[in-house]
Amino acid sequence: MKAKLEDNNPFRYGCVVEDSFYCPRPLLERQLAGFVRSGQNVVIHGERRMGKTSLINAVVRGLRGWRMLYVDLLHVQTVGDVCRRIVSSVRNLERKATIFEKALKLLPRLRPVMKIDPASGEVGFALDARAAEDPYAVEEVLDMLSKVAGNGRTVVVFDEFQDICNLADAQTMLALMRGRIQFQGDIPYVFTGSVRSRMVELFDNPDSAFYKSALTLCVGEIEQDSFAKFLLARFASGRRRVSDETVRAIMDTVANVPGDVQQLCEAIWGVTAGSVGPEDIETALQVVFMREGDKFESFCERLSPVQFKLLMGIARIGGREIQSRAFLDEAGIGNAASARKAAIRLCELRYVYLFHGEYRFSSMFFRAWLLRRDY
Numbered sequence: 001m002k003a004k005l006e007d008n009n010p011f012r013y014g015c016v017v018e019d020s021f022y023c024p025r026p027l028l029e030r031q032l033a034g035f036v037r038s039g040q041n042v043v044i045h046g047e048r049r050m051g052k053t054s055l056i057n058a059v060v061r062g063l064r065g066w067r068m069l070y071v072d073l074l075h076v077q078t079v080g081d082v083c084r085r086i087v088s089s090v091r092n093l094e095r096k097a098t099i100f101e102k103a104l105k106l107l108p109r110l111r112p113v114m115k116i117d118p119a120s121g122e123v124g125f126a127l128d129a130r131a132a133e134d135p136y137a138v139e140e141v142l143d144m145l146s147k148v149a150g151n152g153r154t155v156v157v158f159d160e161f162q163d164i165c166n167l168a169d170a171q172t173m174l175a176l177m178r179g180r181i182q183f184q185g186d187i188p189y190v191f192t193g194s195v196r197s198r199m200v201e202l203f204d205n206p207d208s209a210f211y212k213s214a215l216t217l218c219v220g221e222i223e224q225d226s227f228a229k230f231l232l233a234r235f236a237s238g239r240r241r242v243s244d245e246t247v248r249a250i251m252d253t254v255a256n257v258p259g260d261v262q263q264l265c266e267a268i269w270g271v272t273a274g275s276v277g278p279e280d281i282e283t284a285l286q287v288v289f290m291r292e293g294d295k296f297e298s299f300c301e302r303l304s305p306v307q308f309k310l311l312m313g314i315a316r317i318g319g320r321e322i323q324s325r326a327f328l329d330e331a332g333i334g335n336a337a338s339a340r341k342a343a344i345r346l347c348e349l350r351y352v353y354l355f356h357g358e359y360r361f362s363s364m365f366f367r368a369w370l371l372r373r374d375y
Helices: 026-037 052-062 079-093 097-104 137-149 161-166 170-181 196-204 224-237 244-253 258-270 279-301 305-317 325-331 336-348 364-371
Strands: 042-045 066-072 113-116 123-126 153-159 189-193 215-218 352-355 358-361
Touching (some): 026 052, 026 215, 042 196, 052 066, 052 153, 052 189, 066 079, 066 137, 079 097, 079 123, 079 137, 097 113, 097 137, 137 170, 161 170, 161 196, 196 352, 224 244, 224 258, 244 258, 258 364, 305 325, 325 336, 336 352, 358 364
Parallel strands (some): 042 215, 066 153, 153 189
Antiparallel strands (some): 113 123, 352 358
């Protein structure tokens, strides 16, 4: 039996949100749409869970005749990883086996083999493992991408682009990629990343191959008034009564990070019926902790004593002056050098990030969980 509308949870997180689940961002949407129409390459800055991919998806869906070729580069470690991710994205874009087969023929260096699962009919492929580890293979892959994307209005999105820096041949790869992309003027490329400092280094450092190769668009928190109206409407769609003050408290609990707000609202929906009050926020947080507590425990187990002290200090005191005497004494850290070294490690693990001189938690739920533990 189909559930009634009011029984369906109107909040989604951890995925690309569309249609009524997406909170419109008119100014950013107009800017990005203008860049795409003009064929301008764009670099989008923004921390995790700020809604960068959902924004891009909404813009492309709103442009008649356009489509998106999305390449996720999160945690790529080798040249082969990059090549396979790009080819896989082309396969996802061109679902017809005949079209994909023609695309693979543009990769002679990689000696690709197309495979079709007899049970599901899914189209797959295999690349020559040794050839795929040659940095110059990416030129061939990008040429193939250009042939496919150039046949129509296609936006190419490289998500978590900063992880290219993980490669042993990162500088060579970046130079080769820039060399190809700069001649593909009919294809708008969008580069996104959740590690702002590394994205800035890639696109704003004169020594980088991608220096000034794209216009910058910053995606941060959604403007509070419009986000609050959106959340109120989502609760109302399921006949839930909630005050403006409660919605503001929900947003404040997770620092107005769009993905975290949606996650908290999803949990609140599951523990309420009829009306929602401030007291339901803590109950919903406990639901989130039950779901993610094991993960947070494993996060802590990876840390040295000094790193954990710094993390707790940032959670309790804030992350603006971690080398000050007052912070070090409160956190129980002996000296500024130790704090600085620990901060580097916490950023590498992506537990925190540096924003305008302040260390902030990548997950506000992790911070809230830490503050409620008996440490």
